[in-house]
Amino acid sequence: MAGIPGLLLLLLICAVGQVSPYGAHWKPTWPAYRLPVVLPQSTLNLEAKQYLSYETLYANGSRTETQVGIYVLSRGGGQESSGKSRRKRQIYGYDSRFSIFGKDFLLNYPFSTSVKLSTGCTGTLVAEKHVLTAAHCIHDGKTYVKGTQKLRVGFLKPKFKDGGRGANSSSSAVPEKMKFQWIRVKRTHVPKGWIKGNANDIGMDYDYALLELKKPHKRKFMKIGVSPPAKQLPGGRIHFSGYDNDRPGNLVYRFCDVKEETYDLLYQQCDAQPGASGSGVYVRMWKRQQRKWERKIIGIFSGHQWVDMNGSPQDFNVAVRITPLKYAQICYWIKGNYLDCREG
Numbered sequence: 001m002a003g004i005p006g007l008l009l010l011l012l013i014c015a016v017g018q019v020s021p022y023g024a025h026w027k028p029t030w031p032a033y034r035l036p037v038v039l040p041q042s043t044l045n046l047e048a049k050q051y052l053s054y055e056t057l058y059a060n061g062s063r064t065e066t067q068v069g070i071y072v073l074s075r076g077g078g079q080e081s082s083g084k085s086r087r088k089r090q091i092y093g094y095d096s097r098f099s100i101f102g103k104d105f106l107l108n109y110p111f112s113t114s115v116k117l118s119t120g121c122t123g124t125l126v127a128e129k130h131v132l133t134a135a136h137c138i139h140d141g142k143t144y145v146k147g148t149q150k151l152r153v154g155f156l157k158p159k160f161k162d163g164g165r166g167a168n169s170s171s172s173a174v175p176e177k178m179k180f181q182w183i184r185v186k187r188t189h190v191p192k193g194w195i196k197g198n199a200n201d202i203g204m205d206y207d208y209a210l211l212e213l214k215k216p217h218k219r220k221f222m223k224i225g226v227s228p229p230a231k232q233l234p235g236g237r238i239h240f241s242g243y244d245n246d247r248p249g250n251l252v253y254r255f256c257d258v259k260e261e262t263y264d265l266l267y268q269q270c271d272a273q274p275g276a277s278g279s280g281v282y283v284r285m286w287k288r289q290q291r292k293w294e295r296k297i298i299g300i301f302s303g304h305q306w307v308d309m310n311g312s313p314q315d316f317n318v319a320v321r322i323t324p325l326k327y328a329q330i331c332y333w334i335k336g337n338y339l340d341c342r343e344g
Contacts (some may be wrong), residue, residue: 027286028234030294033226037338038068038328051193051206052329057138058187059214061149065192068329097271099250100241103158106178106251110282110295113222114241114251116154116180117278119147122242123211124280124297125221127334131185131211132224133278134300134320135194138211141203142195151188153213154180156251178249186214189333205264207302207320210333222282224330225296227321230258230266233283238268238319240301242276252276259316264323266299267316276301281319298322 038052053067100111113125121137131153138148159177193206230236239255260267266281281299286292299319322330331341 028232028283029286029288030225030296031228031232032343033324033327035226035324035342036328037341038325038332050196051191052325053192054189054329054333055192055195056187056189057144057148059149059184096254096256097244097247098253099247100253101250103178106156107158109220110222111241111251111253112156112219114243114279115217116156116243117211118150118152118154118182119145120245120275121278122276122301123153123278125217125219126210126224126280126297126330127221128216129186129213130221130334131213132280132297132300132330133209133211134302135190135207135209136302137278138188138209139190139195148188151185151211152182153185153211153217154182155217155219157181183217184214186212188212191329204302204318205320208300208326208330210330212333222280223294223296224322224327225298226324226327227266227298228283228285230261233258234285238266238270238281238283238299240270240276240279240281240319242272242279242301244273245275246273261321264321265302266319266321268319270301270317272301272317277303 053065056064056066058064100106105111115123115125115131117123117131117133117137119137121133123131123133123137126132138145138151156178157180159179189210189212191206191208194203194208196203236257237255238258239253241251241253243250244252254270254272256268256270258266258268279301280297281301282295282297284293284295287294299321302318302320320326328338328341332338335341
């Protein structure tokens with residue numbers, strides 16, 4: 001494990017600080033958006049309503065469907081993607097993923113916001129009791145996947161308390177001394193756009209879901225934000241961490257450039273494997289009002305898709321962007337009111 005300190009140093013440089021190519025005083029800044037309001041009512045006859053309406057699954061097995069009304073609809077274009085999605089994750093050339101070792105990293109922000117779902121996916125803490133993940137992790141487009149009714153969320157914890165056996169062991173040995181503590185999910189929200197889409201092209205645009213835990217997790221969480229255009233992202237780059245299946249028990253971090261984008265999707269070639277689905281895609285930018293740097297979740301890692309690029313098929317790993325409408329919906333699920341959802 002001699003190479004670990006060097007990898008950790010590189011990891012710190014990439015994850016904690018970002019070197020700007022635009023000069024010493026330039027800061028990538030979170031843009032201000034005028035956000036729409038998504039309310040659980042029937043108001044306007046807009047096509048988006050049927051996709052942003054949502055289904056809620058409760059722990060006792062009951063389900064409800066909620067229709068929504070949309071006010072101040074934002075304008076958004078975007079190109080249409082073609083080709084069918086597939087659940088296979090992709091490694092592009094050299095595997096550029098980092099396994100995160102050591103409780104000093106795993107139990108601290110931002111890596112501590114990544115959690116494991118009992119269905120095998122990854123989620124991200126976005127509120128005191130809420131986890132954001134991919135819709136296909138709990139619903140295949142037609143029905144809920146096996147185990148969703150008893151869905152649990154796993155938090156990495158050290159096996160030994162401070163001062164106990166193994167507390168002073170080297171960071172390379174720590175992964176064997178971590179375990180998952182599980183919290184049951186109280187209810188889940190899935191947009192009807194995913195269910196109606198049956199995992200086809202338009203379904204992937206709505207491949208996100210929100211889980212409400214039965215009790216608070218008591219960890220620092222990462223806020224959600226509206227996805228800026230790729231050209232406004234620091235270095236044009238995104239980051240995410242997940243529990244890839246080929247590295248069991250390890251949290252795996254990666255970053256890469258955004259190659260293409262539509263209004264709803266980010267196309268990139270971040271190395272990933274099954275299990276990383278549902279990871280929160282985040283960036284770190286300057287928050288002008290508070291005058292501080294802040295990371296926000298701007299998307300959810302979904303999966304692999306072939307895309308028609310100028311008549312030639314090309315494969316990408318795809319993340320669902322948090323658009324103004326999706327932000328308004330997810331925020332409403334978390335807050336229960338729209339007044340706290342006016343800033344993205």
